[in-house]
Amino acid sequence: MTTLCTDEEVILQLFTSEPRQCFDMLYKRYFNKVYRRCLSMTRNHELAQDFTHDIFLKVFSKLDAFQQRSSFSTWLYAISYNYCSDQLRLAKRLQVDSLDNLLKQEVPALEANQLEDELVQLVRQAMQTLSAKDRALLQLKYEDGLTVEEIARLYSIKGCAVKMRLRRSRERMHQICTREYAYS
Secondary structure (H helix, E strand, O other), rough: OOOOOOOOHHHOOOOOOOOOHHHHHHHHHHHHHHHHHHHHHHHHHHHHHHHHHHHHHHHHHHHHOOOOOOOOOHHHHHHHHHHHHHHHHHHHHOOOOOOOHHHHHHHHOOOHHHHHHHHHHHHHHHHHHHHHHHHHHHHHHHOOOOOHHHHHHHHHOHHHEEEHHHHHHHHHHHHHHHHHHHHH
């Protein structure tokens, strides 16, 4: 298959027989455009990279739903815009102080040392409830002090994938800590 094929031809010819090649071709054609769209909406390089990867994963998982009512690029850009808008809207709704600030506001009567001990205990408990993958990734970064690049080499993945996984692991950790604190 030549790279001169239209997007629709790539999808029709490769999606069922060679999905990886189909994904690679579409990814190479549109990564920069989708990234620039995300960057223009987020104004944050790392977030734009995360969103771009998420969008391509979403698009590829829904590729069989593409009905060619519009061009593939139009469909992709619509998904990109909607995804970024949804994520930014969600982030505004869920803007939360750091766990430390939240706990200090909730329990002003605790002494600083007692609060710190409770935080350490809460974090330890939360770490035990995380998946083994999340726990290992957070330990490599924050306990062992590995850089994103070192973790990427260790897992044989790209640095941006490590950043995305770290962000998601930290978010899960925050959710667990917030939920656990609310019940205690």
